[in-house]
Amino acid sequence: GFDALIASLSEGRIHAVIACMNATPERGEQVDFSDPYWAITSTPVIAEDADFTVENVEDVLSMNVGVQTGTTEEDWLNEQIEAGLLDEENLFRYERNDQAMMDLVAGRLDAVFVDASVGKSFSRTMDVKVTVEEDLSGYPLGIAIPQGEDELLAAINDAISKLQAQGVMEELAEQYLIED
Numbered sequence: 001g002f003d004a005l006i007a008s009l010s011e012g013r014i015h016a017v018i019a020c021m022n023a024t025p026e027r028g029e030q031v032d033f034s035d036p037y038w039a040i041t042s043t044p045v046i047a048e049d050a051d052f053t054v055e056n057v058e059d060v061l062s063m064n065v066g067v068q069t070g071t072t073e074e075d076w077l078n079e080q081i082e083a084g085l086l087d088e089e090n091l092f093r094y095e096r097n098d099q100a101m102m103d104l105v106a107g108r109l110d111a112v113f114v115d116a117s118v119g120k121s122f123s124r125t126m127d128v129k130v131t132v133e134e135d136l137s138g139y140p141l142g143i144a145i146p147q148g149e150d151e152l153l154a155a156i157n158d159a160i161s162k163l164q165a166q167g168v169m170e171e172l173a174e175q176y177l178i179e180d
Contacts (some may be wrong), residue, residue, distance in 0.1 A: 001095035003070025009146050016145050016156070019116050022072045023142035024071050032147050034156045036140030037164070038173055041133035042073050044111040045119040047104060054131035061086045064135035066100035069093045072137035101126055112119070117176070148179040 005021070008014045009031055020040060023033040044047050044060045046052075054060060065086070067074045074093065080086040092109060094100040100112040113129075114122075119130040143156050163169045 002068055003072060003095075005070070006144065009144060010026050012146070015152070016143055018143050019142055020117070021144050022137040022139040023144075024072065024075075024137060024139045027144065030147070031144040032149065033142035033144055033151055034153060036142055037169060039069050039135065039140045041116045042076070042113060042136040043116040043119045043130045043133045044113050045101070045104065045122065045130055046111050047107070048123075048127040048129050050110070050129075052110075054133055057113075057134050057136070057159045058085070060111040060113075062089050062090070064092065064108070066092045066094055066103055066109045066112040068100065068114065069095060071113075071115075072139070073115070077113060078134040097122070101128060104128060128177050 002019070005014070005017045005019060006027060009017060017031075021027070022040070023036065027033070042057070044054055044057060044065070046054060046060075061080055067077055067078065072107060076085060077091055081088050081091065087131070089147070092103070097114055097118055100109065103109045103128055104112050105128065110144075111127075116133045119128070122128055123130055143160075145152050145156065160169070
């Protein structure tokens, strides 16, 4: 699960997390982040045949909503619960996005909050559609590594810089992150 990645870094089971992880200050207390390599948006994904539309992310707060644990989408939804805008009983947490998407398609959920690129990927293979996209976290993507691994961090930052200067990052993003 996504929520286990930082623990896996801290325990030395993995060396880096390159998984569309937003470099939030809270995560930065536990890991070091590379220079940003991309910014993403989040979206509520709904069933292709849904009998409602979503004009803004708040439109789904009165519905049954699924989310992957450990994500910035979950953080945002938890903030909505704390603000009284979403009932706790209407939020369903999943270890993996595919589990939530299966419940969406089966009609057990009205929407699933995911990274927009993830939603677009699911829409190519399942009867779901991406709705409105919004930056819910306000933080760019970074590669997470264990704290204090300065040589590794410098090497990763150097690679990101070179790939950005050569246009490779934009090409990869167009192919894998912003493809419709």
